[in-house]
Amino acid sequence: MPEGGVIANDETVDQPQGRASHSLRHESAELHVAGAAAYIDDLPEPKGVLHLAPGLSTVARGRILSMDLDAVRAAPGVVRVLAAADIPGENDVSPVGKHDEPLLTSDDVSFCGQLLFVVVGETRAQARSAARFAKIEYEREPPVLDIAQAKAAGGDLVWRSLTMRRGDVEKGLNEAPRRLSGEITMGGQEHFYLEGQAAMAIPGEDGEMRVWSSTQHPTETQVMITHVLDLPSALVTVEVRRMGGGFGGKETQANAVACLAALAASLTGRPAKMRLDRDDDMMSTGKRHDFHIEYDVGFDDDGRIRAVDMTLAARCGWSADLSGPVTDRALFHADNAYYYPDVRLRSLPLRTNTQSNTAYRGFGGPQGIGGAERVIEEIAYATGLDPLEVRLRNVYASGTPRDVTPYHMQVEDSIAADIMKSLAKDSEYFERKQAARRFNADSRFIRRGLALTPVKFGIAFTATHYNQAGALVHIYTDGSVQVNHGGCEMGQGLHTKMTQVVMRELALDASRVRITATNTGKVPNTSATAASSGADLNGMAVLDAVTRIKTRLVAFAAEKWKVAEDAVTFGADGVSVGDRTIPFSELVKAAYFARVSLSSSGFYKTPKIHWDQDTGRGRPFLYFAYGAACSEVAVDLLTGEMRIERVDILHDAGRSLNPAIDIGQVEGAFVQGAGWLTTEELVWDSSGRLRTHAPSTYKIPGCSDRPRVFNVRLLDEAPNREETIFRSKAVGEPPFVHGFSVLHAISDALASIDDYRTCPRLDAPATPETILRCVARLRQAAGSRVASAPADG
Template identity: 75%
Template sequence: MNGRGEAAIVEGGVSRSLRHESARLHVTGGATYIDDIPAPANLLHVAPGLSMRAHARVVSLDLEAVRAFPGVVRVITAQDVPGDNQISPVHAGDEPLLAEGEVFYYGQLLFAVVAETRYAARRAARLAKVEYEDLPAILTLEEARNGAGELVGKSFLMSRGDAPEAVRAAPHTLSGRVVVGGQEQFYLEGQAAYALPGEEGEMRVFSSTQHPTETQHMVAHVLGLPANLVTVEVRRMGGGFGGKETQANAFACLAALAASLTGRPARLRLDRDDDMTITGKRHDFAIDYTVGFDNDGMVHGVDMVLAARCGWSADLSGPVTDRALFHADNAYYYPAVRLRSEPFRTNTQSNTAFRGFGGPQGIAAAERIMDEIAFATGLDPLDVRLRNTYDTASRNITPYHMTVEDAIAREVMEQLANDCDYRTRRDAARRFNRDSQTIRRGIALTPVKFGIAFTATHFNQAGALVHVYTDGSVQVNHGGTEMGQGLHTKMVQIAMREFGLREDRVRITATTTGKVPNTSATAASSGADLNGMAVLDAIRQIKFRLVSFAAGHWNVPEESVVFLPEGVRVGSALVSFTALVKAAYMARIQLSASGFYKTPKISWDAQTGRGRPFLYFAYGAACAEVSVDLLTGENRIERVDILHDAGQSLNPALDIGQVEGGFVQGAGWLTMEELVWDASGRLRTHAPSTYKIPACSDRPAIFNVRLLEQAPNREETIFRSKAVGEPPFVHGLAVLHALSDALASIDDYRSCPKLDAPATPEQILRTAERLKSRAAG
């Protein structure tokens, strides 16, 4: 024994495809979400009143008709906030909860209606009479970049070597711009919160949030209370994808305000149109690049400027654009590199976290560069990618000066290319295209190297609370949140493995700030890494006590006490877990423990742009084959093969599900999901009727997904697993580049199509016409 219970480990529980802990409840409708919590008789409902200008001074706000509407109990404005009317997660004073004299985007929260019914609250909110004085509005990234915009926070520079000189001295150079659009999170459960007032100012808030601790702090801040009077709880979310990391805070605060001011429970559930109109999206980027390279397709230097539309407030735009820089190399080594961010403020929704957190946008630029080099040299794009990957010898330093210790991108790509017969299929696609007038086929294979950890170092910590009851059942609580990804299931599996228990003997309870305080958001793909290790820490404390007790009680060496699925072996005897626990209880052994974990080895100096912001990298590769109709611009994903690195997977079925879902969501972002604002700044794609996401019919006709085998994490993560939340999203880029490959056939593969995203049918037709003109000229 080493004091933490490591000697008493059993190999059951993890690395098994255990079903999702709430699967039965999901499919039978028994899973409880915020709006399913039984309503008390005196429940009030809250609905927001929204700005109808992109940027304006509020000359007058007449709410008399709102207050007079039958069923309305109260109307809340900024003047009614007892604490501070600010909910910015990063920049103090940057984001008022309710507008104060000026509005900054179409859909900003002006006031909130509290009524006896949801219908009354929503109807009354439309009766406000608002007089505006319009102010200049910046709606697009182009407008912001043309000198009219200001930055949200600071531009960040990341460099290594003399990139301008390396580019200048290279045998060949090229410059270009890649544009990638934004994306709506489109979680199935919209933003929702339920607040229950208690005695002496206590407030209990049930929120669909990925960051209960931050929501707790925001509610306390707005109500003018200490954090110990506010408890935030979340059993599960119906999806989050980052859209509930910070943007759930406003709605929890409004529900809590209503409950505090009226003394009655209050619930807020946004209508889908309001949800999409109010909340932020994935940042759209325009990335300018210049690259120097040689005849062999080897990169000599890269110079990039990554500009993003951030919206009206900072939110998380600084960290998002920073991470775009961190991933602008993807799997490739740049001998000299300079990367700079430009996070622009605009009069649109405040863009926020979204699966990948800026990483996919940066990776999109890296992949465009590889394609550009391939067309310029006449090489196969896969060969250009393979030649430029990191290695562990000399080509192993990132733009942020971190050493890549596990460069396996090349091996993963080569294995996938061989397994899916990439080169034969590429030749077949080209033969097909020579004889086809309207349908063209394309194929592409792209990698992903994704850094795992929060780049804000202090978020790399987690807590957990584990109870063992005298009947041998176990209750686990941790600071992570469940949004369908299976985090709770993996925590159950950890307890099963360590104690040697069946699934039905371990229970996960709702995440609550009242049990595990000061938690980090469930984001950055770190949910299982952080919380799993915290749960393990708590369990091993209990096991250490149980092992010490058993050794003394039965007079055997500690190393002979082993937890097995069939019971606990104590010397030559086999004792049931329940019997051991009961005996320990009678001997007054503590059967509860609080666990904690902080990610080791990481460091980051934002001033110098140097450090080790990530504990490790997750890898993978995807090969996509598509068909494109040149008459309509419509396209179909014919086949996708993915090989993904999950380390020693905790649950292969859940991880493969994450890879499949991440790929489809990534492909949707790049091919069909298009956000459109009109000239007034109003979001026109604000409902399923106007915003298209992938449907079942959009999935690949052939879809092969495998996890990389015998590839445990080099780092000491939870049982040597790797994160699988965000990295698979990047696999969607294979579809964009396969579409590009298909379009390249129009001018006989002489030039890079430079297909921007989203590659909607309209965008494909525009690109096709440009290539036809080039071929004719």
Template identity: 75%
Template sequence: MVDPHRTAGHQTPAQPDLAGTQPASVQQGGEPAVVGGASSSLRHESAHLHVAGGARYVDDMPLPAGAVHVALGLSSKAHARIKHMGLDAVAAYPGVICVLTAKDIPGHNQISPVGAGDEPLLAEDEVFFCGQPLFAVVAQTRHAARHAAVLAQVEYEDLPAVLTVEQARAQGSALVCRSLEMTRGNAQQALAQAPCKLAGQLVVGGQEHFYLEGQAALAWPGEDGEMRVCSSTQHPTETQHMVAHVLDRPNNLVTVEVRRMGGGFGGKETQANIVACLAALAATHTGRPAKLRLDRDDDMLVTGKRHDFVIDYSVGFDKQGQVLGVDMELAARCGWSADLSGPVTDRAMFHADNAYYYPDVRLRSMPLRTNTQSNTAFRGFGGPQGAAAAERIMEEIAFATGLDPLDVRLRNVYGTTERNVTPYHMTVEDSIAGEVMTQLAEDCDYRKRREQIRAFNRTSPHMRRGIALTPVKFGISFTATHFNQAGALVHVYTDGSVQVNHGGTEMGQGLHTKMVQIAMREFGLPQDRVRITATTTGKVPNTSATAASSGADLNGMAVLAAVRTIKDRLVAFAATHWQVPPEQVRFTAAGVGVGEALVPFATLVNAAYMARVSLSSTGFYKTPKISWDAATGRGRPFYYFAYGAACAEVAVDLLTGENRIERVDILHDAGQSLNPDIDIGQIEGGFVQGAGWLTMEELFWDAAGRLRTHAPSTYKIPACSDRPRIFNVRLLQNAPNREDTIFRSKAVGEPPFVHGLAVLHGISDALASLDEYRTCPRLNAPATPEQILRVAERLRQHGGVKDEQA
């Protein structure tokens, strides 16, 4: 690997001619050999700032003169009418400037991201969950605002509250959005005729995003109604629209800017809007800059989480373990408003097959309204919950037939010429799940280790080990087709330096770094000559959220389009200026080859400027081939699939219920990786986050609807000691994307999260040893020590659920 820091300094001759140029030594054919370009492991563009503490987040920004601070007053009831809200003591607290309620909103008291009209910015007559914002305190200091907020005297009239999926089902709770059904063939007939069948239920818990940087926004009022907002948001355009909507102003008066976020994971796709809107509201009423930063407790009380699901399934299969029919209902606790629950539950169904072909299938979603936080986007966006159901089905069949679960999985994977149509009628053209699983099983010696683990378990009274190998097939694109577009703006300056702006946001995942690499590769420049700027709605309008693993796909192609527009102009100019054929103008790491000469990039750029050639361009991209009809449950919602497989070996302490991840091997498909080191880092992080969701991250609401796991003291996320003792991650080699993505790469943000399922099934395999592997443990998630001990006791007593044979 070439060190980009060893690149020679860039020279800029004073005159735009061939003086001082050298003979060109250019790689002929194929892609240019660019130091530090795409497909190399360039360091993260802000890594040095992160290490040195120089990377600025919203809370690090120096406050403008006269800035005020905002804090929220929250509901203490899960569902109630507001009889009276006494705010005199709040307003009288020293340092308080004003207290804002719904009646102080000049525009619309509504921030539903899908236009459902069910999400007021501030509660009016009724509250729908414990933690719902009632009012905002604006004060001289954050201390004063927070202390004043708790002085409110609110009188409520209690109303019935629905808190769980079970309660919602029992009481016939309304849905927050439409239900969706996907069918292919006749699932009921297939089940009735299947030689073997079984039915069961899987409970999958929710998850707190737990980004390191909490929700924060800083708003500046400008002249003539202008409002500038620096927000920790994954969706600057949506935040812009919401602020404009609340303030009753056109979008062109609101500018939202994001330099970076300290993590997002989907929690800042829609949930950042409330903080930005209230900061802007405070700035409007005071005429002063206003800042709102939620502390961790308030953040967890106010914002939504990953949807928890209760999934009922029936499956028919033969004695060789091949699926014949599947019927599944996926019920989700969605919370008090629609938010993104529709597309989340849709995506859960899109991935309820994971990597497996169901000959006859019926899938139904049930997005239930509850009096809890409005659940929202979270890495995987429902996909991991759906994949969990698919893996449970494979596990059930393995126990019913006595087969190795890996063999059951391999017998049911999608093909490429037959057995290749999904429940939503999309043809899978590139299935490599079977090959990836087979290769990983060989690489990590899965079958030998499985036998060794079984031998160990026969003589170990208190410690049991387990192993599982699971795949992932993850669809890449927004299922809301219109979001599959992106814009970019690229400037080349006369000294040969380049500035890149695009519509994606950086939340630590390395998106900006990959965009820098694209410009470097195309222009033949070192890293220090390409600068990424803050994402802002003032430069690239109408952007899509950085979500659905599509940030690099969409914005990378937009940046490439802008860069190549400028390159085409430079090639045309150079060919005319130096009288060579256009095909003899080539951009390389050593400079621009012009015929037999080598021209420094800055020399060419300066000459083009003197000739009045435009050195700035926008770029635009929209994903081809995709379509989706929710009314029929059919279409091609995904441009392509990303694949991978994980093998996890775990140890379970039967005395305490604790588990330890001993070893993990992952083989993951990133296509032709744009940056292998960053992609491997995403795979490692995604796996650990997925394993945390499935083993330790437990959300708990009491009977009154109060979230009790609302701080690091009560909510457990993986620590360094929870990582695998042995952790081997490898990218699939020589597997460029079949589709025309940016340099044939594949998305790598969300798919690795699903690898955490291998840990859950490894724990299940360990517990199954208590009943001589005769009974499917039916281990629900999260597999906390308490849950593990309950299942262990049931298996010891041979009280496990037995397979129902037809």
């Protein structure tokens, strides 16, 4: 595999005509480079705009005894101070209807950083300065901050616990030739989007409210605003042109900022804007759930799994938010690519006095996969087999009895084994692993490790009703096309792919197609841009709308020029109608004068899926996306520092809509996944204050953390067997899981300390401190082994 990213299926970028499977440049690329891409804070501010700043709690748990805001109100530039009593509608922004998440609290405090009041000022600086003058007295209570404390306190849950089971797990464990148990901890992760939470609201006539929000879910943001303001949805319009990153952090967390901006605009009659400071953003918003997973596994001498019993506990924070669906998806992926003959998987979504954790790229799936990969690693060390051999021996086999998941969905398209074998060959996995062994035998302080891990990731919302999308397409009389759909652009290239759908169907150049800002007034009742489903859902909705107009144009042309409908075709040179070719714009203009509708809405709902939460059974996913990554690392045993030497990735994008964009998604997802597992660490002190609340204390991967050699290839000739948009597959979340190859490569390097006899049981994030603790344990194990060995002779 050559060095650098490889564009499969197509080697060119910016082809002039519209195939959906070519590498069209990102529609906002030039604007991004030029600094001309407008985000919320770049929008022209209306005359008289007010600025909002939050007042946050300074204790993690307790009751507010008094809240004196007189000095805040008297501060220079303050127009108004918003508190819970000022909300005309419902004081709740819970996305799941549990009514457990007040927008502004006035009594119980549940975490350090909770919104208590908001200052509305003439300038942002004045509002932020005034917020410091609040005098608040609390009755403090001991906070519950982590999973261990939550369990010890009785295990209060923010959502119901779910169990998935198949077969007889107790019998399977008891009858297995070999058995082991263990645990793994995976930390949380800050979203660290470059654009923080932001919104601007402008009041209109008769109660109308127009809101620009950096949100992944405009419809939910709209609904929350209507609840808070006690308005019908028809009076509230939410718009988002683009976000400066989201990663799940703006699926629900954007709602509070948008609601507060709208509340201030409604009460003052003036435009209002709120943009959170980076520290306030990190202090008050939810993150990836950290997990503690306990497992019990039965297996045989050949490394084949017989039974798995696994409990997945998550720190969820103070309210439900999306923790129920997140922990559910962790169970859905706790098998990764492996078949468990007898299995029981249980979730524990635990309440803690920390930020309410929320959606994050992978939505619990990566944490579940982390449990599966630890089980594989444990079996490999127990049997002396290479972990890749154990993986291949346990992978799903479609069309056999070994193709049913713990939630009773049949795996009809398992290609994980083929991908792993292909990548192992291309990356020279076994040869390089032997070379690493030889290197480690002669190296005292630097150790090398290698690992190859797969991913099988289910694609669809597990909340079935979210698997729908709408679109609105207009063709104007000059032949240009305007498209609006329910998905949100956050840098992932969704708008570019939607442009390509239109280009392909109408044979137009990209310059003739314009995607407009996502707007609840154009496409209503949209689903979140999440669950890797943006292109799947919205692409099919756009295709439906375009097809409806195209069908009208074909019928019109056939009737006007007296040819059969199948004699009307759209091509790069225009529309062929029998033996003549007509420019697309001329056909459209003629259709307009013949009173043919040139506008249509489109709709799509995902077929086949169903899910019963009560029984833990169903088909929650339309299909699975696959891939594998091979990573090689070097670890310094003296400092605990780690360097990624080389990464090879082979990823399944189906028939890619845009190979260049998908390659970029794979690269970015890998780096983000590796960062979660190696450098990004969230730390709370004993009082419940988040200490890693700024770039100075929270380390995301930088340029120096990238792999020295980075090879990424998309799987060739692998169209999706399901009828997705042009047989493509989702690429947003699945490649995030490739980061596990780095964690397991570090583990492989550390295992050399005890001559590969002991499973390192490396937790994440594998920071230098964590690595050094693991080194100490392994040296102790090696020393104990030497001390207990019988003397020669």
